[in-house]
Amino acid sequence: MLTKLLKLNFLWVNKFALYFGGGALILGLASRLTTDLTSVVGIIIHNTLQSLAISAVIGLVANVLARSFVHFKNTLIRDEAYLHRTLPVEPSVHWNTHTLSFFFSMLICLVAVLGVLALLFLKGEVWETIKTLLESHVSTIVFLLLTLIFEVTTLGLSVFSATILGRRTHKHRNLATGLYAIVFYLGAQILLLGLAFILSQLFPSFANIFNATSDMPFLDVVKNFQNFFILSGIFYALYSIALYFLGKRSLEKGVDVE
Amino acid sequence: MKKKSNSSPLLEVSHLEKSFSDKLILDDINLELKPGKIYGLLGKNGAGKSTLIKTINTLIIPDSGKILFKNRPLGPSSKAEIAYLPERTYLDLSTTIKYNLDLFSSFYKNFDRKKAVEMLHSLDLDENMKLKKMSKGMQEKLQLILVMSRKASLYILDEPLGGVDPATRDFILDTILTNFADGSSVLISTHLISDIERILDEVIFLNHGKITLTGSADYLREKHQKSIDQIFRETFKC
Incomplete structure (x- = not known):
């Protein structure tokens, strides 16, 4: 089933x-x-x-x-x-x-x-930079891609979960849906930044993300962000899992149709 | 009208309550549907008929109470045996008739595709036709055909006669009567009693979310020496 x-769903979307x-x-x-x-x-x-x-x-x-x-x-x-x-x-x-x-x-x-x-x-310089990145910072690129994938998954699950939870409230259901979506999605960004800040206080190497400047060589910037991409990839994956179970549980409890 | 019947209930509703924004819509509903009968769920607009039907179909979650289908809580097994026709168009209008036949065939083991196609051909409907190209009346007929082509244990039809012309009413009633499976039951909600009275075995009067009267249609007619339509008009007089 x-x-x-x-x-059906995939073809429609x-x-x-x-x-x-x-x-x-x-x-x-x-x-x-x-x-x-x-x-x-x-x-x-x-x-x-x-x-x-x-x-x-x-x-x-x-x-x-x-x-x-x-x-x-x-x-x-x-x-x-x-x-x-x-x-x-x-x-x-x-x-x-x-x-x-x-x-x-x-x-x-x-x-x-x-x-x-x-x-x-x-092409040209961009291709050379990518080649260097692939040679020396593969894990950073992998975690950057994971961050992108799970960040978008967080967005999707924030809206899905908000739709169900908003509909389960007794009054102002559309407003509640909007508020839940904002809280879930923005909450993820605030939590991640908060975590990054706490980690930068505990581990000096992590603080580099706050020291990167626009005049630094690109590869140095990437190096500074390596730990952040690892953190964000793992964070968004865990946050998505939490939203998945929250929305699933709410739908299983039942929700009224319009 | 009666088909095969036995005494164990098909559907049991007990102490069901539902409110929206502090307004009680269903008030302590207790109901039992037996196999092989046609039930009329009768009440004025806003009496709670659709809410009750949606609750039986797990589309609305009750505040309290219990619903059992064949002595088991509602779930995929009850959905496989309940054929439900809502009061609105519920098919994706961007799809074709064939798409919906495929959908019903793949999800309902009891869907008789051959029967559905025969009924569609009798209406001169082409399987490749898109639903948005069809009139609202034709869309409603298609939905009825899809629902009545299932060999279900219980057919729940919410206002199937609402807003249709007399010829379509006859088509709808004939489709229901000639196609519901042997031994199954039908629950039809309506406020248009006179059109439907002749096919009902049992009636359930619903007013302000409460069941005010239930019983065999023949018994009520005999007891009150009036038609069900007349009893309805007297019961719900404004």
Whole structure:
């Protein structure tokens, strides 16, 4: 049942992802191919293609985010809930479906974003810097990617959990939903910064993140942020897990449809 | 109207209460539905009929009370056996009829796709048609066909006759009567008693969230020497 629901959910959420993602990659490739044009018209074409590729990739992420949140509310609270919530499955299956669908959709978005950015900017000096980073700071890059993945997962689960908890309140349900979402998401950022601050007081090497300046060489900045990326990757992963169980438990307790 | 019946209840509702914003919508509801009968859940608008039905379908969480289906708490097994038609369009309008047939086929083991397709063809509906291209009436008929094509133990139909023309009413009533599975029960909520009276075995009157009268339709007609519609009008006179 989970697989069937996941397939339906994933296809609905990503209905337009192929257009945005494919468009962004084609535009990125076209921009790359026009890099060496030196005429005024050539430069205008290159810059226009670059802007369009960036717009398409932003559109991709925004569209997938919006469709994930809309589908979550439609199928668990609004009209379509009358169908979905009367299917013979446990509430936890609905929760897992939306969580997994969001996670995989965002992973695909991340790959698309990185692909487009690589097409647009991975050349010359940037490529040399990346090569050096890959040789000397692989773990930093891994934790940076984990931070990105779980930070977005935190965003998704903040909205999902807030939708359920807000709906479970007796009055001002929409206001409560908004407040829960802000508290969950901003709470994560404040907690992480607080943790980083406490750790920087305890461990001098950790304090480097607060000492990085714009005139420092890029690789030194990355080195200063190494510990922070490890902390943030682990923090967002744990925070996402906590939100996952909070939302799942709330949905299992029950929530009224509109 | 009666089909196969036995005495153990299909659905038991006991001491059910629900309030919204301090207003009591369901007030100590006690109810028992037996197999093989057609029940009419009758009451004015706002009496609590839809809330009761949504609670039975776990779409609304009661403040207190208990609901058992075949002596077991509500859950996936009861959902597999209850076919529910809400009072609104609950299908994704961006999808096609085929998509919804596939959805019902894959989630409900008791869904008879062949029967559904036959009924759709009788309405000249093409499986590849998108729901948003269909009229509201046709969307409602499609929902009814999907629900009645399941071999369920209990069919719960919330206001199936609301806002439809007399010809559609006949189609809806015929579809219900000719398609509900042998030995199963039907719970129909409505305030349009005269249209439905002829098919009811049992009636449940709901007023201000309370059950005010229950009993066999024949017995009530005989006792009061009036039609159920007349009894309803007298009971709920403004």
